[in-house]
Amino acid sequence: MKATTDQFITLHVVNRVGYIKINRPKANCYDLVFMQQLIFCIKTAEVNDEIKVIVVESELEKFFCAGADVKIFQSNTTEQNKLMVEHAQLSARLLSTSKKVVIASINGHALGGGLELAMACDFIIAQEGSYLLGLPEIKLGLIPGNGGSQRLIRRIGRGKALEMLITGDPIQPKVAKEIGLVNALYPKVTFRAEVKAFAEKIAQGPSKAITATKKCVYKGLELSLDLGLKLESQLVDSLYETEDAKEGNLAFVEKREPKFN
Structure with a gap:
């Protein structure tokens, strides 16, 4: 602008x-x-x-x-x-x-x-x-x-x-x-x-995981513990195959800093 x-x-x-x-x-x-x-x-x-x-x-x-x-x-x-x-x-x-x-x-x-x-x-x-x-x-x-x-x-x-x-x-x-x-x-x-x-x-962090973290925290405040845990489980499942998760794990194995998208 x-x-x-x-x-x-x-x-x-x-x-x-x-x-x-x-x-x-x-x-x-x-x-x-x-x-x-x-x-x-x-x-x-x-x-x-x-x-x-x-x-x-x-x-x-x-x-x-x-x-x-x-x-x-x-x-x-x-x-x-x-x-x-x-x-x-x-x-x-x-x-x-x-x-x-x-x-x-x-x-x-x-x-x-x-x-x-x-x-x-x-x-x-x-x-x-x-x-x-x-x-x-x-x-x-x-x-x-x-x-x-x-x-x-x-x-x-x-x-x-x-x-x-x-x-x-x-x-x-x-x-x-x-x-x-x-x-x-x-x-x-x-x-x-x-x-x-x-x-x-x-x-510089993993944007999809950060968004999921925000959802866990804010939505979790409105839920019971059981429903909050279910939400967390659903969100972590959605992250396993992301490029950021692959890069994070590879960087850990290679003992270097990850480079997220």
Whole structure:
């Protein structure tokens, strides 16, 4: 996608990683056009076989995403706002159901719909700092509408999730790491390099097995243990004859690093 003055979201491919870059000053707040561009980039990355991992990151220094643009939200009609929310829900759903590994790279404030966007990703990697992460919708007389409540309880458990949702009070990255909301926390000087290294490491892995692993984990959470074990058995059976499995076994026998497709 070619950048224009109205282009807030772009997709760049480097070493099998698709970087979806957000750049809507001053705080990466979203509106309908923002979400339409984000959906386009997610769908483009999903069907690009060269891309094995998707990274969602901000081009701004102090913000990942501060959620919906409140000024636009207030000036919109209810129907216009519902349409914007539907697009935000779709973007989160596309990220959460992607067959590829999706990483949220957070370097600044992630609030409301911004944190919901991050939680729709498989991993959240954050930069150290004093910025805030939270779901403050309760303070507007609302609740999260893009999956925030459901994804939060699955990430950090009922007790802490309920506290964050009912109070609307944000937390800092260090606390987010302690309670399991964030997978990893790195200093600013190495943050981008750490995200890149993690993404490229995963991108070199066996894509079919990675997709199967995601299905085991996410679908397994909804199933009984017996049904989960049956799902795992079905998925591993489907992998035995793949080129990646053959390469992995051959590389093990030959005592070398595998080269997956």
